[in-house]
Amino acid sequence: MTLKAGQSRLETKYNELKIQTMKQKTGLAAALLMTTLLTTGCGADRNAKDAQAENFQWHIDRFDDINVLRYRVPDFDSLTPRQKQFIYYLGQAALCGRDILYDQNCKYNLPVRRTLEAIYTTYDGDKTTDQWLAFEKYLKKVWFANGVHHHYSGDKFTPEFSAEYFDTLLAATPADKFGDIQGTLLDTVKAVIFDPTIYPKRVDQTAGVDMIAASACNYYNGVTQQEAEAFYTALTDTTDRQPVSYGLNSQLVKGADGKIVERVWSADGMYGPAIREIVKWLERAAAVADTPEQEAYTRTLIDYYKTGDLKRFDDYNVAWVQDTKSTVDYVNGFIENYGDPLGYKASWESTVNFKNLEATKTTQIISDNAQWFEDHSPIDPRYRKPQVKGVSAKVITVAMLGGDCYPATPIGINLPNADWIRRDHGSKSVTIANITAAYDAAAAGNGFAEEFILRPEDRELRAKWGTVGNNLHTDLHECLGHASGQLAEGVRGDELKNYGSTLEEARADLFALYYMNDPKLVELGVIPTLDVAKAEYNNYMMNGLMTQLTRIEPGKNIEEAHMRNRALIAGWVYERGKADRVVEFVTEAGKTYVVVNDYDKLRELFGELLREIQRIKSEGDFKAGMELVERYGVKVDPTLHSEVLKRYAALNIAPYSGFVNPRYVPVLDEAGAMTDVRIEYPTDYVDQMLTYSSEYSFLPNRN
Ligand code: ZN
Numbered sequence: 140m141t142l143k144a145g146q147s148r149l150e151t152k153y154n155e156l157k158i159q160t161m162k163q164k165t166g167l168a169a170a171l172l173m174t175t176l177l178t179t180g181c182g183a184d185r186n187a188k189d190a191q192a193e194n195f196q197w198h199i200d201r202f203d204d205i206n207v208l209r210y211r212v213p214d215f216d217s218l219t220p221r222q223k224q225f226i227y228y229l230g231q232a233a234l235c236g237r238d239i240l241y242d243q244n245c246k247y248n249l250p251v252r253r254t255l256e257a258i259y260t261t262y263d264g265d266k267t268t269d270q271w272l273a274f275e276k277y278l279k280k281v282w283f284a285n286g287v288h289h290h291y292s293g294d295k296f297t298p299e300f301s302a303e304y305f306d307t308l309l310a311a312t313p314a315d316k317f318g319d320i321q322g323t324l325l326d327t328v329k330a331v332i333f334d335p336t337i338y339p340k341r342v343d344q345t346a347g348v349d350m351i352a353a354s355a356c357n358y359y360n361g362v363t364q365q366e367a368e369a370f371y372t373a374l375t376d377t378t379d380r381q382p383v384s385y386g387l388n389s390q391l392v393k394g395a396d397g398k399i400v401e402r403v404w405s406a407d408g409m410y411g412p413a414i415r416e417i418v419k420w421l422e423r424a425a426a427v428a429d430t431p432e433q434e435a436y437t438r439t440l441i442d443y444y445k446t447g448d449l450k451r452f453d454d455y456n457v458a459w460v461q462d463t464k465s466t467v468d469y470v471n472g473f474i475e476n477y478g479d480p481l482g483y484k485a486s487w488e489s490t491v492n493f494k495n496l497e498a499t500k501t502t503q504i505i506s507d508n509a510q511w512f513e514d515h516s517p518i519d520p521r522y523r524k525p526q527v528k529g530v531s532a533k534v535i536t537v538a539m540l541g542g543d544c545y546p547a548t549p550i551g552i553n554l555p556n557a558d559w560i561r562r563d564h565g566s567k568s569v570t571i572a573n574i575t576a577a578y579d580a581a582a583a584g585n586g587f588a589e590e591f592i593l594r595p596e597d598r599e600l601r602a603k604w605g606t607v608g609n610n611l612h613t614d615l616h617e618c619l620g621h622a623s624g625q626l627a628e629g630v631r632g633d634e635l636k637n638y639g640s641t642l643e644e645a646r647a648d649l650f651a652l653y654y655m656n657d658p659k660l661v662e663l664g665v666i667p668t669l670d671v672a673k674a675e676y677n678n679y680m681m682n683g684l685m686t687q688l689t690r691i692e693p694g695k696n697i698e699e700a701h702m703r704n705r706a707l708i709a710g711w712v713y714e715r716g717k718a719d720r721v722v723e724f725v726t727e728a729g730k731t732y733v734v735v736n737d738y739d740k741l742r743e744l745f746g747e748l749l750r751e752i753q754r755i756k757s758e759g760d761f762k763a764g765m766e767l768v769e770r771y772g773v774k775v776d777p778t779l780h781s782e783v784l785k786r787y788a789a790l791n792i793a794p795y796s797g798f799v800n801p802r803y804v805p806v807l808d809e810a811g812a813m814t815d816v817r818i819e820y821p822t823d824y825v826d827q828m829l830t831y832s833s834e835y836s837f838l839p840n841r842n
Pocket residue numbers: 153154155156616621643644647
């Protein structure tokens with residue numbers, strides 16, 4: 140239940156941690172985030188005390204459409220030695236499942252990676268030729284995507300070096316470096332790399348095709364889509380109020396006897412060698428957990444890994460979701476099912492994190508005052524909630540990323556995914572502040588603000604308050620916006636159909652935008668000045684009217700719900716305020732800019748639209764909802780679109796980003812006992828990948 144590439148995974152900040160997405164992995168370049176998220180220049184507001192961040196080297200590599208960045212772990216040193224030790228062990232566990240993901244993505248990914256690495260680490264010929272550089276780029280891409288398919292689009296990479304050149308590299312490498320990758324397996328490796336007809340897509344969900352046959356992922360072996368669906372339909376008991384997540388942790392295979400069985404991923408099953416390593420580190424972690432409860436559910440997780448029993452995984456999740464006390468927290472397991480075209484199987488991933496106490500205070504204040512905001516909302520009083528409960532979300536600092544969270548990284552996570560656990564026990568919603576801060580910091584100086592913002596004072600506002608405004612918008616949107624309002628009697632809530640999610644996003648965005656510019660926020664101490672609102676209003680209008688078009692292909696309409704919502708809001712208030720020049724398009728030297736002239740009037744317009752969209756939702760007025768979305772949220776002005784695309788392309792900003800991890804070094808006393816943990820920030824992407832491949836590679840080439 141996570142959002143997958145190509146759609147709303149982009150929608151980091153505004154995305155629904157609640158409604159549709161359990162997790163958003165952005166993989167976006169910092170600058171694209173800026174346009175999407177209205178983020179801004181000098182980031183790290185949430186880490187204001189992190190003085191060293193200013194001189195931190197964020198960028199460490201760039202190849203193809205990828206930027207490799209680093210993230211900082213501010214406040215790591217403020218943790219206790221025991222907590223640091225806990226993070227160290229969890230961090231080790233987070234790295235041990237890397238090979239699992241490679242094999243899940245495609246069954247030849249491990250032999251492909253190892254063949255490339257064998258060549259890369261032994262070749263001593265000319266490393267300045269175009270062919271070698273193309274080979275190196277290809278390997279960097281494979282590392283980044285955990286396989287031969289693009290991490291975001293899922294399309295197989297096309298090598299820019301020739302098969303003949305590859306043969307010379309193979310010949311120049313001592314045969315024993317390839318281990319058991321010889322003969323037909325080596326031939327297959329070559330075919331996987333060079334033949335575009337083999338495994339063209341990691342996940343193919345085209346209607347009408349056998350999605351299992353068409354997809355390169357390794358979740359099924361020898362079964363058709365129909366057989367797989369029949370297998371899991373037969374397991375499903377519709378009267379079970381607490382069903383396990385059938386199929387989550389196994390490969391489905393047809394044996395020689397024609398029988399279809401699951402190969403379960405467990406300590407003694409498929410992927411056993413890697414899972415036993417994960418278990419080993421989790422056992423050490425459990426002994427230094429933050430709380431007895433955390434130790435207990437960590438042991439439940441270990442038990443699940445040992446047995447493969449999905450009931451134990453649910454037990455773990457139920458206990459985990461109720462743990463709001465622990466400072467250090469983690470995700471480790473088969474979690475998200477986007478890599479499986481049928482949505483049963485989960486890819487392996489891990490994150491290790493701890494609470495950002497400072498930033499969580501803001502969400503707490505907002506949450507505590509939820510009723511005040513509801514009572515003063517500019518909507519029809521009949522549609523206000525008499526008793527509103529703010530959703531509390533915590534802000535975290537991530538300390539380690541593994542599996543499907545590395546190097547491309549989520550910036551928000553909402554787990555667990557099991558519907559019944561969410562229904563009966565709720566979910567944990569987190570924003571990963573240090574990753575957002577890293578994106579923001581890395582985006583500073585990429586030329587985006589200079590290109591698209593006309594007035595110097597607006598650029599200054601953005602540099603000073605952009606990130607604060609963006610984060611506040613997210614907090615208001617998530618903690619209050621979606622939780623606000625109520626339906627009229629007799630309205631079910633699904634009347635708006637395919638326009639429902641766009642209008643719901645618009646409602647939450649408008650709630651945030653309306654209150655953004657309210658003196659109450661200054662009074663509560665949430666923000667120091669309403670300049671924050673100006674920065675956010677500038678960004679929101681520029682993005683909604685213009686710069687989000689950088690993500691639309693020429694000739695296409697706006698499809699994605701969050702983008703439609705932003706276009707709708709920006710387009711509607713622009714038109715309503717046109718006579719008063721509240722917001723204007725200004726052309727200078729042939730370039731178009733969006734300029735906000737009247738912030739207070741703009742706030743009123745946001746309030747008016749909020750009132751109307753709340754009415755539409757509360758009354759289930761499909762026709763009015765459809766007309767709003769179709770009129771303002773879908774169509775693209777082709778002239779402005781092509782201008783924006785051209786200007787954006789000239790900035791040469793990589794569309795995707797990912798991160799290398801910090802390194803944690805145990806500090807030992809004379810007896811060899813761990814007394815503390817030191818953090819280091821490596822600067823070499825290739826070195827980290829090769830290190831992981833040599834130190835955390837536990838699976839054979841064929842699993
Ligand atoms: Zn939302």
